Amino acid sequence: MSGLLSWMIFLPLIGAVVALLMPKDNHRLIRGVAFVATLLPLILAVVLLAQYDPSTAEFQFVELAPWISGLNVNYHLGVDGISVPMLALTALLCFLAALISFNITKRVKEYFAFFLLLETGMLGVFASLDFFLFYVFWEVMLVPMYFLIGIWGGPRKEYAAIKFFLYTLFGSIFMLVAVLALYFTSTPHSLSIIEHIQRAPQMTRGFQLFAFAFFFIAFAIKIPTLPFHTWLPDAHVEAPTAVSVLLAGVLLKMGTYGLLRISLPMFPQAAKFYAFPMAILGVAGIVYGALVCMAQTDLKKLVAYSSVSHMGYCLVGIAALGSVAGISGCMFQMISHGLITGALFILVGVIYDRAHTREIDAFGGMWIKVPVYSGIMILFILGSLGLPGLSGFVSEFMVFLGAFPYYNVTVAIAVLGVLLTAAYFLRMVQRMFLGPVAGHTEGLTEINLREIIAVAPLAVLMIAIGVYPALLSNVIQPTIENLVRLIGA
Amino acid sequence: MNFNPTQFYADWATILPECFLLLWACVITGAAVFGRKEEQKSGTFAIWTLIGTVITAVWVALTQDGAAFGGTFVFDRLAVVFKEIILGGVILTAAASVGTVARLRAHRGEFYGLILFSAVGMMLMVSATELLTLYISLELSTVTLFVLAAYHKTNRKSAEAGLKYVILGGISSAVLLYGVAILYGMTGTTELVKLSQEIQKIYMTSGAFPPGLALALLFLLAGFGFKLALAPFHMWAPDVYEGAPTPITAYLSVASKAAALAAFLRIFFVGVQPSQLIWTQMIAALAALAMIIGNATAIVQTNIKRMLAYSSVAQIGYILVGAVAVDAWGATAITYYTMAYLFANMGAFVCVIAFADRTGSEEIADYTALSRRSPLLAGFLSLFLLSLAGIPPTAGFLAKYYVFAAAIQKGYLWLVLIGVATSVVALYYYATVIMKMYFPADQPEGGFPVARTLVIVLGVAALGVLTLGIVPGPFVDWVKAAAQMFVPPT
Numbered sequence: 001m002s003g004l005l006s007w008m009i010f011l012p013l014i015g016a017v018v019a020l021l022m023p024k025d026n027h028r029l030i031r032g033v034a035f036v037a038t039l040l041p042l043i044l045a046v047v048l049l050a051q052y053d054p055s056t057a058e059f060q061f062v063e064l065a066p067w068i069s070g071l072n073v074n075y076h077l078g079v080d081g082i083s084v085p086m087l088a089l090t091a092l093l094c095f096l097a098a099l100i101s102f103n104i105t106k107r108v109k110e111y112f113a114f115f116l117l118l119e120t121g122m123l124g125v126f127a128s129l130d131f132f133l134f135y136v137f138w139e140v141m142l143v144p145m146y147f148l149i150g151i152w153g154g155p156r157k158e159y160a161a162i163k164f165f166l167y168t169l170f171g172s173i174f175m176l177v178a179v180l181a182l183y184f185t186s187t188p189h190s191l192s193i194i195e196h197i198q199r200a201p202q203m204t205r206g207f208q209l210f211a212f213a214f215f216f217i218a219f220a221i222k223i224p225t226l227p228f229h230t231w232l233p234d235a236h237v238e239a240p241t242a243v244s245v246l247l248a249g250v251l252l253k254m255g256t257y258g259l260l261r262i263s264l265p266m267f268p269q270a271a272k273f274y275a276f277p278m279a280i281l282g283v284a285g286i287v288y289g290a291l292v293c294m295a296q297t298d299l300k301k302l303v304a305y306s307s308v309s310h311m312g313y314c315l316v317g318i319a320a321l322g323s324v325a326g327i328s329g330c331m332f333q334m335i336s337h338g339l340i341t342g343a344l345f346i347l348v349g350v351i352y353d354r355a356h357t358r359e360i361d362a363f364g365g366m367w368i369k370v371p372v373y374s375g376i377m378i379l380f381i382l383g384s385l386g387l388p389g390l391s392g393f394v395s396e397f398m399v400f401l402g403a404f405p406y407y408n409v410t411v412a413i414a415v416l417g418v419l420l421t422a423a424y425f426l427r428m429v430q431r432m433f434l435g436p437v438a439g440h441t442e443g444l445t446e447i448n449l450r451e452i453i454a455v456a457p458l459a460v461l462m463i464a465i466g467v468y469p470a471l472l473s474n475v476i477q478p479t480i481e482n483l484v485r486l487i488g489a
Numbered sequence: 490m491n492f493n494p495t496q497f498y499a500d501w502a503t504i505l506p507e508c509f510l511l512l513w514a515c516v517i518t519g520a521a522v523f524g525r526k527e528e529q530k531s532g533t534f535a536i537w538t539l540i541g542t543v544i545t546a547v548w549v550a551l552t553q554d555g556a557a558f559g560g561t562f563v564f565d566r567l568a569v570v571f572k573e574i575i576l577g578g579v580i581l582t583a584a585a586s587v588g589t590v591a592r593l594r595a596h597r598g599e600f601y602g603l604i605l606f607s608a609v610g611m612m613l614m615v616s617a618t619e620l621l622t623l624y625i626s627l628e629l630s631t632v633t634l635f636v637l638a639a640y641h642k643t644n645r646k647s648a649e650a651g652l653k654y655v656i657l658g659g660i661s662s663a664v665l666l667y668g669v670a671i672l673y674g675m676t677g678t679t680e681l682v683k684l685s686q687e688i689q690k691i692y693m694t695s696g697a698f699p700p701g702l703a704l705a706l707l708f709l710l711a712g713f714g715f716k717l718a719l720a721p722f723h724m725w726a727p728d729v730y731e732g733a734p735t736p737i738t739a740y741l742s743v744a745s746k747a748a749a750l751a752a753f754l755r756i757f758f759v760g761v762q763p764s765q766l767i768w769t770q771m772i773a774a775l776a777a778l779a780m781i782i783g784n785a786t787a788i789v790q791t792n793i794k795r796m797l798a799y800s801s802v803a804q805i806g807y808i809l810v811g812a813v814a815v816d817a818w819g820a821t822a823i824t825y826y827t828m829a830y831l832f833a834n835m836g837a838f839v840c841v842i843a844f845a846d847r848t849g850s851e852e853i854a855d856y857t858a859l860s861r862r863s864p865l866l867a868g869f870l871s872l873f874l875l876s877l878a879g880i881p882p883t884a885g886f887l888a889k890y891y892v893f894a895a896a897i898q899k900g901y902l903w904l905v906l907i908g909v910a911t912s913v914v915a916l917y918y919y920a921t922v923i924m925k926m927y928f929p930a931d932q933p934e935g936g937f938p939v940a941r942t943l944v945i946v947l948g949v950a951a952l953g954v955l956t957l958g959i960v961p962g963p964f965v966d967w968v969k970a971a972a973q974m975f976v977p978p979t
Binding site for chain 2: 066136166
C-alpha cells in the first residue's frame with residue numbers, strides 16, 4: 001500500500017478538522033469521529049507490522065518528495081526496526097487514550113481536535129527521515145500538548161502547561177542549531193538523516209562532540225534525564241489522564257528514539273566520548289527517581305517519578321554502545337514502559353474519577369472493595385517493578401546484561417534501583433490495597449467495561465512480550481545490529 | 490542630453506504604479522476636501538486603488554526591467570517583491586481601518602489619502618538606488634505617518650504619539666542625512682553602485698580603514714535603527730504604537746519597516762558592502778541587543794499594543810540576524826522574514842482592532858476567556874502569536890529558520906544562540922496571552938461577532954501565515970530569485 005505512512009500520520013489531522021466541523025454540543029458525534037480517527041491509524045499500524053520485512057535494516061515504506069526545494073527540504077518518510085514498534089505503540093496508546101477520554105465533558109470538540117493534532121505530531125516524529133520534517137513534527141506536538149494540559153488539567157494547570165512548553169522548546173532550539181550546523185557542513189547541503197548517517201565517518205571529532213551535545217540537550221529534556229526532569233512531575237500531575245498516558249507512553253520515548261535514530265549513528269565518536277556520562281546520568285535517574293518515589297503521597301506523582309527512574313534504564317542501555325543486548329534492552333524498555341506506565345496512568349485516572357483524590361493515604365483495603373481493579377493494578381505494578389514473565393523484567397535484564405561488561409560498578413548501583421522500585425511499589429500496594437477498608441475506598445465502584453477494554457490490550461502485550469520476547473526482538477534485531485555496526489565503524 | 494522619446498517612455502513606464510497610486514491619492518484627498526458626501530466611499534475607493542496598483546505593478550514587472558531616470562531608480566525583482574509586500578500591508582491596513590475611520594468625526598477621506606501618499610513614498614523607496622532619491626521617498630512616507638499617528642488629535646495619547654514621532658523621526662532623518670553627506674564627501678557620489686566602487690578604491694589606495702567611513706556607517710545605522718525601531722533606538726516605538734490609531738500602528742510596524750528594510754538591503758548589501766567586515770559586527774551587536782531588550786521588556790507589558798511594540802523591536806532583531814550574511818542567503822532570509830512578519834504582525838494588530846472595536850479595551854487582562862466569547866478571534870490571534878513565536882508549521886518558523894541559517898553559515902553561533910534563547914523568552918509572553926484566552930474555565934458574558942471586513946482581513950493574514958509555513962516552495966523561489974543580485978562578486 002503506497003502512502004501508508006502518510007495516511008497513518010495525517011488521518012488524525014483529517015479527523016481533527018472533521019471534529020472541528022461538528023456541532024459543538026453533539027458529544028456523541030465528536031467522540032465517534034475521534035474513535036474512528038484513532039482506530040484507523042491503529043489498523044494501519046497493524047498492517048505496517050504485518051507487511052514490514054524484519055530481515056533487513058533498510059528503511060521501508062519510504063516516501064520521498066521535494067517539499068521546499070529552495071532549501072533542500074524533502075518530505076521524506078520511512079521506517080526501520082526502531083520506528084515500527086514506536087509507531088505501533090503510539091497508534092495503540094492514542095486509541096486507548098481516546099477511549100478513556102470519553103468521560104471528558106468540558107469543551108469536548110476542542111479537546112479531541114487538539115488530541116488528534118497531537119497524534120499526528122507524534123506519529124510524524126517516528127516516521128520522518130528529513131531533519132526539517134522531523135523538527136516540524138517535534139514542535140507541532142508542543143502546541144496541542146500546551147492546550148491539553150492548560151485547559152483540561154488540574155489546579156496548577158497554567159503553570160504546568162507553560163513550564164512544559166518552555167522547557168521543551170528550550171531543548172528543541174538547541175537541536176535546531178545543530179541541524180543548521182549539519183546542513184552547512186555537508187556538501188552538497190542536505191537535511192536527509194540517512195545521508196548524514198552515511199557521512200558520519202567524515203565528520204571531525206570536534207564537530208561531533210558539539211552536535212551530539214546540542215542534540216542531547218533536546219533529547220535529555222524529553223526523556224527526561226536527571227537535571228532536566230523537573231517539568232515532568234508538574235506536567236503529569238496536572239494533565240488529564242489521557243494526556244498523562246501519552247506523555248509517559250509516547251512523548252518521553254521521543255528522547256531515547258532521537259538518540260537511537262540520530263545521535264548514535266550520526267556521531268559515533270562523540271557517542272563513545274559521552275557514553276560514560278550518559279550511563280552515570282541514567283543510573284542517577286534510576287536511583288534518584290526511585291528515592292523520590294519513596295516520599296510521594298500522591299499516586300499520580302509516584303507513577304510520574306517512577307517514569308524518571310524507568311527511563312534511566314534506557315539511557316544505561318544506550319550507553320552500552322557496542323552491545324546489541326544493551327540497545328535492544330533500551331528498545332524493550334521503551335515499549336514496555338509505554339505499555340505499563342500508560343496502563344498505570346489509566347488506572348490512577350480510574351480511581352481519581354471516582355474518589356476525586358489520589359492521596360495514597362486516603363485509601364485502604366481496596367482489594368476487598370474492588371477486587372478486579374486491584375488485580376489489574378497489581379498486575380501492572382508487578383510488571384513495572386520487573387517481575388519475571390512480564391515485559392519489564394526482560395528489558396531491565398537486557399540492559400544490565402548489555403551494560404555490565406562496560407560499566408560494572410555503575411550497573412551494580414543501577415541494580416540497587418530495582419530494589420528501591422520494588423520497595424516503593426510494594427509499600428504503596430500494601431497501604432492502598434491490603435488491610436481493612438478505609439478512607440475513600442468505601443465509596444469506590446468497580447472498574448467499568450470501557451476502562452477494562454482500555455487496559456486489556458496493554459496487559460496482553462505486557463505478558464506476551466514478557467513470556468515471548470522474540471515477538472519484539474525479531475522486529476528490532478537487524479536494525480540494532482546495524483546500528484551497533486555503525487557505531488563501531 | 491537630447492530628448493529621447495523611447496527613453497522617456499521607458500522611464501515613466503517604470504514608475505507607472507507609483508504615478509497611478511499618486512493620482513488616486515490626490516483624487517481621494519481632493520474628494521474628501523471638496524465633496525464631503527463622497528467621503529463615505531473613500532475607504533472602498535482606496536482599496537480598489539491599491540488593488541489597481543498591484544495589478545499595475547505586476548504589469549510593469551512583466552514588461553519593464555532595469556534602471557530608469559539615469560540609474561537613480563530601478564524596477565528589479567527585489568523592488569517587485571518589496572512593492573508587493575508593501576502593497577499587501579497597505580491593503581490590509583486600509584481594509585482594517587474601516588471601523589476606525591467610521592468613528593472619526595471629521596477628515597475621514599484624508600485618512601485614506603494620507604495612507605496612499607505614504608504608500609507612494611514607500612514604493613519609491615524600495616526602488617531607489619541613489620541616496621538622495623531614497624532619502625526623499627523616505628521622508629514622503631514618514632511625514633504622512635507623523636500626521637496619521639496623531640490622527641486622534643483630541644486624544645492626549647495620540648497627540649503625544651504624533652509629537653514624539655515628529656521629533657524623533659526628524660532627528661533620525663537628520664542623522665541619516667548626515668551619514669549620507671559624509672559618504673558623499675568621501676566618495677563624491679550618491680549612486681549606490683558607484684559608491685561601492687569608490688569605497689573599494691579607498692581601501693585599495695589607503696590600505697587602512699578611514700575613520701570618516703566608520704562615522705558614516707554609524708550614522709546610517711543609527712538612522713535606520715530609528716526607522717526600524719531597533720534597540721537601542723526603539724524608545725519612541727512603544728509610546729507611538731500605543732497612542733496611534735491601531736490600524737496606523739499596524740501599518741507603522743509592518744509596511745514602513747518593510748520599506749526601510751529594502752532600503753537597508755540596497756545601502757548595506759550594495760552601497761557600503763565593501764566595508765561589511767565592520768558593519769556586520771555592529772549589526773550583530775544591535776540585533777542581539779534588540780532581541781534581548783525587546784523580548785525582556787515585552788514580558789512585563791499589560792497593554793497588548795505595547796507588548797506587540799516591544800515584540801516588534803525583537804522581531805527586527807531577528808530579521809537583522811540575517812544581515813550578518815551579506816549575500817543572497819542573507820537577503821533571502823531578510824525578505825522572507827519580512828513577508829512572514831507582514832502577515833503575522835498585521836494579523837495580530839487586526840485582532841487587537843477587532844477586540845477594541847467591541848470592548849474598547851487594549852489591556853491583556855481583558856482578553857481573559859476570549860475563546861468563549863469569540864472563538865474565531867481567539868483562534869486567529871493564537872495563530873498569529875504562534876507565528877511570531879516561530880512555532881511550526883507557521884510562516885514564522887521558516888522565517889526564523891532562514892535567518893538563523895544565514896547567521897550559522899557565517900559562523901555567528903553566539904548570535905544564533907542569543908536568538909534561540911530569546912525566542913524561548915518570547916514564547917513565554919505570547920503563550921501567556923494564549924493562556925489568558927483559553928485556559929480559564931469561566932463563562933464570561935458578552936460573546937461578540939467580528940466585523941465582516943475584519944474577518945476577511947484576518948482570513949487573508951491567516952492564509953498567508955499558513956501558506957508561507959506549509960507550502961513555502963514558490964515563495965522561497967520567488968524571494969531567492971530576487972536576492973540573486975546580492976551574490977557577492979567572486
